Amino acid sequence: MLACALPMAAMAAKHVKKQAKTSISPAAVPGPSYALRLDALQAADDMALRRDLDPVWVRQTLGQARYVAAIAKAVTPPAVGVAKNWQLYRSRFVEPLRIRAGVAFWQNHRDTLRRAELETGVPAAIIVGVLGVETIYGQHMGNFRVLDALATLAFDFPASHPRAAQRSAYFMTELEQFLSWTKRSGHDPQVLKGSYAGAMGWPQFMPSSWHKYAIDFDGDSVVDLYGSPADAIGSVANYFKSFRWQTGLPTHFPVTLEAQKLDMTALMAPDILPTFSVDSFQAKGALLSGEALQHSGKLALIELQMGDAPPVYVAGTDNFYAITRYNWSSYYAMAVIELGQAVAQAMAP
Incomplete structure (x- = not known):
């Protein structure tokens, strides 16, 4: 009986091993667990190598992670045409x-x-x-x-x-x-x-x-x-x-747009990165007043959309940009x- 049992056990183990192999998904298909994803297991090994971590621990830990559909939904872009509203x-x-x-x-x-x-x-x-x-x-x-x-x-x-x-x-x-x-x-x-x-x-x-x-x-x-x-x-x-x-640097200054010399394309091109001197800012139609005229750094035209209403604008400084980091x-x-x-x-x- 023992002699017969050994081959049977070996065959069973082989069958289980085969099942384990075929149960691991080679494709990146969202699912409840990452323990059976080849891409996740390979990433775990790569992370362990780069960070000098125990690869078994990394695999086991990552294997406990679960795909959460609500998380994927939360980062999905809003429908096209939905206007921002400050x-x-x-x-x-x-x-x-x-x-x-x-x-x-x-x-x-x-x-x-x-x-x-x-x-x-x-x-x-x-x-x-x-x-x-x-x-x-x-x-x-x-x-x-x-x-x-x-x-x-x-x-x-x-x-x-x-x-x-x-x-x-x-x-x-x-x-x-x-x-x-x-x-x-x-x-x-x-x-x-x-x-x-x-x-x-x-x-x-x-x-x-x-x-x-x-x-x-x-x-x-x-x-x-x-x-x-x-x-x-x-x-x-x-x-x-x-x-x-x-x-001591303000985060932003009020700005008034002068329609006659307004170069909105140039002003908006750098997005929120301060790029313009006070003189170049005003030359493009973004007018400043008061302490803003003494500003020695760069400025960015910040647009805040208001839904269906016209947007509002401010002149952002390097400190405004720091907050956006x-x-x-x-x-x-x-x-x-x-x-x-x-x-x-x-x-x-």
Whole structure:
């Protein structure tokens, strides 16, 4: 019986092995797990090699990631023809709940905000604006597992997006950074939660930003953007300092467009990148006044669409551009600025 059983066991093992092989999908087909995806397993091995990580651990960890359709839907571009509306966008952030929460946050962390401003030159109002827009001061830090978010967007970024390949590559890099960081820091990659894009903590830092810009600002030798408001404050300030925030420079100036000599094509070509001197800005029909005329740096014409109404415009400085490094959107930057201003005004006696 034993002699007969051995060949039978060997045949069964061979059959199971064959089944395991055929059950692994060679194609990148969205599914509930990445444990059976050849592209994911190959990526895991590549990450392990580049980061000097245990390939078995990387495979096992990535194998626990799940494709989440809601995440893919969240990054899908809106239907063509949907007009942007600054007033509608603004109303989501510059509103009573966030203003009240911002006042309480500023009052509770006044000394830390002051220290961050003194050390980096970044105004407290900008820091308060960012933390309010991102998470309402830690109240809403996201309910998606970061592992699921990054894997979904790395391997299954919606093909309908005009920059799908570039975005997929970006999230693959973030996934690699996340796995490396969690392994070396002792965080459990299966537990951490964040936004649908994989952003984490009070300031919603992506893994690469956490690695580059997050700092210990409360002096406990630990960088904690989930539990330490001080670390969040210091890290946001450090982020903008790293992107060359200029102390005392306004973020933007009012601008008036002169129809007779307006060269809108030239003014809009650089998008939000400050490109024009005051003289060249005005020569193209974007007129300035007051302190803006003394501005020695570059300017960009920032367009804020208003749905069916005519758009509004401001002249963005290098500090406006610095805010867009946090989120590549002029609407986001203006929401941060105006929320911070509204909180500051609400605190005034």
